Amino acid sequence: MGFKEEIQSGNFVVTAEVGPPKGTDISEMKHHIKGLKGKVTALNVTDNQSAVMRICTLAVAKEIMDIGIEPIYQMTCRDRNRLGLQSDLLGAAIMGIKNVLALTGDHPVLGDHKDAKPVFDIESVQLLEVINGLNEGHDMAGLELQGATDFFAGAIVTPESIPFEPQFAKFKKKVNAGAKFFQTQAIYDMPKFMTFMERAKELNVPILAGILLLKSAGMAKYLNKFVAGVSVPQELIDELAPFKGEDALKKGIEIAGNQIAQLKEVCAGVHVMAIGAEDRVPDILAAAGL
Amino acid sequence: MASEATNVNSQSEAFETWIKDQPLKPPCAGACPVNADIQSFVSLVAQGRFKESLEAVRERCTLPGSLGRICHHPCEGECRRNDVEGAVNIRAIKRFASDVCADEPVSDAVPKTRGKKVAIIGGGVAGLTAAYDLAKDGFDVTIYEQNDACGGAIYTGVPKYRLPKDVVAQDVAAIESLGVTIKTNTAIGRDVAFDDLAKDYDAVLIAIGLTVSRGIPIPGHDADGVLLALPVLKEANFNDNAAIGKRVVVIGGGNVAFDVARSAKRMGAEEVSLCCLECEDEIPAFSWELVEAREEGIIINPSWGPREIRVEDGKVSAISFKRCSRVFDEKGMFNPAYDENEILGIEADNVVFAIGQGADMNGFTGTSLEVDERGRIKWDALTLKTNLPNVFASGEVVTGPGSAVAAMRNAHHAATAIERFLTTGTAGAVVVPEPLAIGRLPRHTIDAIVRKEKNHVPMVDPAERVKSFMEAEGGFDIDMAIYEAGRCMNCGRGAEIIAEKCAACLTCVRVCPFGAPYISESRVADFNWDSCQSCGICAAECPGMAIHVGFNDDTLINERIDAATSGITAFGCQLGKPEIYNPLSKATSTPPGLNFVKLMCASRLDMRHILRAIENGVDGVAVMACPDDKCRYRKDVNWAEVRANRVKRLLDEIGIGGERVEFMGSFATPEEAQQAIGAFKAKLAELGPNPLNKVMVK
Amino acid sequence: MIVAEPKSLDEIKAMVDGYDRVLMVGCGTCVEVCLTGGERSVNLTATALRLARKVDGRDIEVGEQTVIRQCDFEYLDEVKDADKYEAIVSLACGVGIQGIARKFPNTPIFPGVNTTFMGFNEEYGYYTEMCKGCGECILHLTGGVCPVARCAKSLLNGPCGGTNNGKCEIGSDKDCGWVLIYNKMEQLGTLDKFKEINAPKNYGKAGNIRSMDLRK
Ligand SMILES: Cc1cc2nc3c(=O)[nH]c(=O)nc-3n(C[C@H](O)[C@H](O)[C@H](O)COP(=O)(O)OP(=O)(O)OC[C@H]3O[C@@H](n4cnc5c(N)ncnc54)[C@H](O)[C@@H]3O)c2cc1C
Ligand code: SF4
Numbered sequence A: 001m002g003f004k005e006e007i008q009s010g011n012f013v014v015t016a017e018v019g020p021p022k023g024t025d026i027s028e029m030k031h032h033i034k035g036l037k038g039k040v041t042a043l044n045v046t047d048n049q050s051a052v053m054r055i056c057t058l059a060v061a062k063e064i065m066d067i068g069i070e071p072i073y074q075m076t077c078r079d080r081n082r083l084g085l086q087s088d089l090l091g092a093a094i095m096g097i098k099n100v101l102a103l104t105g106d107h108p109v110l111g112d113h114k115d116a117k118p119v120f121d122i123e124s125v126q127l128l129e130v131i132n133g134l135n136e137g138h139d140m141a142g143l144e145l146q147g148a149t150d151f152f153a154g155a156i157v158t159p160e161s162i163p164f165e166p167q168f169a170k171f172k173k174k175v176n177a178g179a180k181f182f183q184t185q186a187i188y189d190m191p192k193f194m195t196f197m198e199r200a201k202e203l204n205v206p207i208l209a210g211i212l213l214l215k216s217a218g219m220a221k222y223l224n225k226f227v228a229g230v231s232v233p234q235e236l237i238d239e240l241a242p243f244k245g246e247d248a249l250k251k252g253i254e255i256a257g258n259q260i261a262q263l264k265e266v267c268a269g270v271h272v273m274a275i276g277a278e279d280r281v282p283d284i285l286a287a288a289g290l
Numbered sequence B: 001m002a003s004e005a006t007n008v009n010s011q012s013e014a015f016e017t018w019i020k021d022q023p024l025k026p027p028c029a030g031a032c033p034v035n036a037d038i039q040s041f042v043s044l045v046a047q048g049r050f051k052e053s054l055e056a057v058r059e060r061c062t063l064p065g066s067l068g069r070i071c072h073h074p075c076e077g078e079c080r081r082n083d084v085e086g087a088v089n090i091r092a093i094k095r096f097a098s099d100v101c102a103d104e105p106v107s108d109a110v111p112k113t114r115g116k117k118v119a120i121i122g123g124g125v126a127g128l129t130a131a132y133d134l135a136k137d138g139f140d141v142t143i144y145e146q147n148d149a150c151g152g153a154i155y156t157g158v159p160k161y162r163l164p165k166d167v168v169a170q171d172v173a174a175i176e177s178l179g180v181t182i183k184t185n186t187a188i189g190r191d192v193a194f195d196d197l198a199k200d201y202d203a204v205l206i207a208i209g210l211t212v213s214r215g216i217p218i219p220g221h222d223a224d225g226v227l228l229a230l231p232v233l234k235e236a237n238f239n240d241n242a243a244i245g246k247r248v249v250v251i252g253g254g255n256v257a258f259d260v261a262r263s264a265k266r267m268g269a270e271e272v273s274l275c276c277l278e279c280e281d282e283i284p285a286f287s288w289e290l291v292e293a294r295e296e297g298i299i300i301n302p303s304w305g306p307r308e309i310r311v312e313d314g315k316v317s318a319i320s321f322k323r324c325s326r327v328f329d330e331k332g333m334f335n336p337a338y339d340e341n342e343i344l345g346i347e348a349d350n351v352v353f354a355i356g357q358g359a360d361m362n363g364f365t366g367t368s369l370e371v372d373e374r375g376r377i378k379w380d381a382l383t384l385k386t387n388l389p390n391v392f393a394s395g396e397v398v399t400g401p402g403s404a405v406a407a408m409r410n411a412h413h414a415a416t417a418i419e420r421f422l423t424t425g426t427a428g429a430v431v432v433p434e435p436l437a438i439g440r441l442p443r444h445t446i447d448a449i450v451r452k453e454k455n456h457v458p459m460v461d462p463a464e465r466v467k468s469f470m471e472a473e474g475g476f477d478i479d480m481a482i483y484e485a486g487r488c489m490n491c492g493r494g495a496e497i498i499a500e501k502c503a504a505c506l507t508c509v510r511v512c513p514f515g516a517p518y519i520s521e522s523r524v525a526d527f528n529w530d531s532c533q534s535c536g537i538c539a540a541e542c543p544g545m546a547i548h549v550g551f552n553d554d555t556l557i558n559e560r561i562d563a564a565t566s567g568i569t570a571f572g573c574q575l576g577k578p579e580i581y582n583p584l585s586k587a588t589s590t591p592p593g594l595n596f597v598k599l600m601c602a603s604r605l606d607m608r609h610i611l612r613a614i615e616n617g618v619d620g621v622a623v624m625a626c627p628d629d630k631c632r633y634r635k636d637v638n639w640a641e642v643r644a645n646r647v648k649r650l651l652d653e654i655g656i657g658g659e660r661v662e663f664m665g666s667f668a669t670p671e672e673a674q675q676a677i678g679a680f681k682a683k684l685a686e687l688g689p690n691p692l693n694k695v696m697v698k
Numbered sequence C: 001m002i003v004a005e006p007k008s009l010d011e012i013k014a015m016v017d018g019y020d021r022v023l024m025v026g027c028g029t030c031v032e033v034c035l036t037g038g039e040r041s042v043n044l045t046a047t048a049l050r051l052a053r054k055v056d057g058r059d060i061e062v063g064e065q066t067v068i069r070q071c072d073f074e075y076l077d078e079v080k081d082a083d084k085y086e087a088i089v090s091l092a093c094g095v096g097i098q099g100i101a102r103k104f105p106n107t108p109i110f111p112g113v114n115t116t117f118m119g120f121n122e123e124y125g126y127y128t129e130m131c132k133g134c135g136e137c138i139l140h141l142t143g144g145v146c147p148v149a150r151c152a153k154s155l156l157n158g159p160c161g162g163t164n165n166g167k168c169e170i171g172s173d174k175d176c177g178w179v180l181i182y183n184k185m186e187q188l189g190t191l192d193k194f195k196e197i198n199a200p201k202n203y204g205k206a207g208n209i210r211s212m213d214l215r216k
């Protein structure tokens, strides 16, 4: 069964992600991808993540498919206007990509080409509508396609965004715009996340909780300070604080495993982010008893 | 004052131009009977320009040292600072300006360009004032004074403890130095015949004052020991061994009565009481006279009318009074009523009548000068003329008793009348424009004004001062005077709009700490002068350069900037202290190599001013601004610092280097300031000369 | 109002490097109001330029004039003696600069400011961008807060994931436009409108060589 089918049949799914490198040497990336084979249902490919210029998503998605994993094609609206986005989507379709995650994208000033002209011709909600249209056989201008697409479109939501209400309102819009699954920003505060899930019930959409591997107490503090919509509770920081290096990583893996175990009954799946430690994803899953 | 303007040639025209140029005056100037340009002379003191200040005082207040002591200062009553925490001590500032310049050489004589001669009979307040104006107008003026010196009532009457005689002499000398001929010990009627004078001179002014004290013909009034006010005061003033009885009763409630009572105390009287018709609240003397008299142990008995003087062996032994139940009738006329049942008896060695003065017309009987049935000169208040075509009269002889400054006012009018008569050949009504006073401070402005407590002048302790005729009131020292002058808010000389340049951008509205600017119905900025404090913050920010600040005029500032083409130019608050007082110039001055440009407030500093100084070739610019808690203006932003920093950045870009501009705070002492300047100088020496100069040399 | 920021003196100096007589012309409307192009700015910039050239040992004559608006030919008629100068530096916005360039076709024109945005005058010396001139105003849909100008990504359907405690992901000194919109709509009781998906903008109206003709 593919990603879409697993989700639709109610199986607990696990996704992870791969960040394309800057440059043409992809040996390390390939090594990571290979390590995840058989461990995850699908693998996200980020799109110039954090507005840092890297290998394009399509090319990396191809590598993933070649290795034998199903990619989730992340598409941001930052770098292409509506022409570019649609033509890339058509390209993805003929390459056999089935899953698309529609994102707005980080602003260029956060990345490594700060002077770039931000495009944002359309944004995530509208992109979801565009994908629907392509699936229905027409483009944004309403013109008929010679062969439609058949994408399984998803989107993201940030359950710990402050303020939350506008975020939740946009979440609903995304559902209405045709998002069939959601991956969340990293979550740590379980009770808070449970409340979110309670509210999300009415929307009846599969949600994959974002699990970001904590590698040290310092990293946790950094997230709190600099990453919007992420907040690591003090207990977790205290738990990590006594450990260093590999020990801290192990503790992080234990924490992530715990979280996943708790989420099993609540979510459609988890999206595991182990930035720079992709090879430890299997350990996390093991710790979660998967 | 506008007298510098070239098209003006007479004192009266100068005055009128001053009023017309800017009819809205601060209320102090409006309340002053001679409409002295108070804020100008006060501001000059604040800036350490004492001699210039004194000249500014003299323009309208011709006897600065004397009036700086005895003027009843109605100006202070109207000072807008009353609504904040207390009036500016204007009188003390004036006195300071005069005292600090006491040893100054007197001015040069004014050339007698008019070819006409004026005789003034009486060298009192009125005569001297008219002489000042007419001499400045270029007339040949001669004063005939019967006494051995000029000054009139303030010389012979006002006691020394209030007004030392050398101060009067100093004031008189300044007027004499203008080229006025003074003939003392020359009484008209006795030494020179009035009619001859009227013939010999193109114009004559009679200003003989009121020199005869009156008594009341109650029983015993002619006994030995019954005295009159003016002779007692004269004795006190000119006889170092003047004496009086142990128990003295003074009759009268005016200022003269108080002068007599307080003089009697100083002449050795042990028990002095003052009895007057008026009740406590109606006593005509100034309130501070009552306070000071009581401090000196004088017993004040209000509401008593003299009834009878008891005489023993031809000498006064006591006096009795009857209760005075009212002084004025329903119509407000002087018409006292008594209750004969209530009697007060006081034992006395001397009784002094101080109930009023009359004119001594003896010198004019049988001359062509006409008098009315009561012996008063026939006189027209509008033209200031007598019955004779070239004879005018002024001062108390015609106006009746009043204050010195009121006599001065009348004398300015008389001088105007004479000047016009001698210029045109006909005498007309003298209509002098009255300034309009700006309004009171609005509440929101009062709240925004930094409180600065009033400086009072020191008074000698009562127990000490009654022992002699030494001056009772002290004066300001330099620091006190500068502080006090710095309290003046320069009302009504603030921001003015140049409407065609205004873009209605609201910058002024936003930066003014006092809420003065507003956008008017015609969609340009306008300024509420009731609120404006003349700080100039707005003018230095206005992007259209559409604001003119009266007291901080760009032309004037630029002139001062242009005074230096090398060394350091410093900008700062007029109250800043890089300067040391120079007793020779009667002004504070800066050390060599420093051009200190004083601004009303350092916030007036415009970036353009700094650039101008640099362009002139100075090596560095120091900006001195008071710390916010010292600033007389409340402001959220230290504008001087902001602007200095902006220019620094610009100079970096220009290639001259921002380090040539240094922002300094304010300094507590001139020494501190000089130290900072010294350090800056050393830094500049390292930097070398202003690159603009180097280029010029090449 | 149009907001412009001063160009650096270095830039202006470099632009007029080949000239010894330049005329600096200010504009008494928008750029005067935002304190960058009025008579004061002309005077300060001209003085600075003069001094900078003096330091280099080459004098320059800088004429100073300010007109009511540089975006109208009639007001540009007020510019006097332009023929006495080799070049003109304009402190008006880009519109005015081009106006003066058209007025004096044979004189090289240099911009003395960078025209930045259409802004609101918040307080003395502080201006904020409020409108992008998108040509298709949707303020009625967004509680009177413009998402095109006040959201860093010109999003049309709610905040992005970077929104952070009411601030934008591009800087904690900038308000998140979408939080402002949400709060305002909540205050207005129009949140039901927030649910509706706003269609992509017609950027055809914002770009191209725009003009407007009201003559008919
Ligand atoms: C005791 C006293 C205290 C006062 N205190 C104050 C005070 O504190 N504050 C205040 O503002 N005012 C005070 N005054 C009032 C003030 O002095 C008078 O208002 C002012 O002096 C009037 O000026 P004048 O020129 O009209 O007369 P005067 O000053 O009296 O001058 C007249 C002059 O004419 C001379 N003269 C008269 N006849 C002849 C003649 N025939 N020939 C030649 N010369 C002649 C006299 O000798 C005298 O010098 C006081 C007055 C007195 C008497
Ligand atoms: S503050 Fe100065 S100008 Fe204003 S009324 Fe008082 S003395 Fe006059």
Ligand code: SF4
Pocket (backbone or CB within 6 Å): B497, B501, B502, B503, B504, B505, B506, B507, B508, B509, B517, B524, B525, B541, B542, B543, B544, B545, B546, B547
């Ligand atoms: S700052 Fe100048 S241009 Fe702006 S409103 Fe005030 S006076 Fe007018």
Ligand code: SF4
Pocket (backbone or CB within 6 Å): B494, B495, B511, B512, B513, B514, B515, B516, B517, B527, B531, B532, B533, B534, B535, B536, B537, B538, B539, B549
């Ligand atoms: S001069 Fe000062 S007090 Fe007067 S309007 Fe300007 S800023 Fe306000």
Ligand code: SF4
Pocket (backbone or CB within 6 Å): A107, C150, C151, C152, C153, C154, C155, C158, C159, C160, C161, C162, C163, C164, C167, C168, C169, C170, C175, C176, C177, C178, C179
């Ligand atoms: S944080 Fe707010 S203002 Fe900034 S890009 Fe995201 S939605 Fe727009």
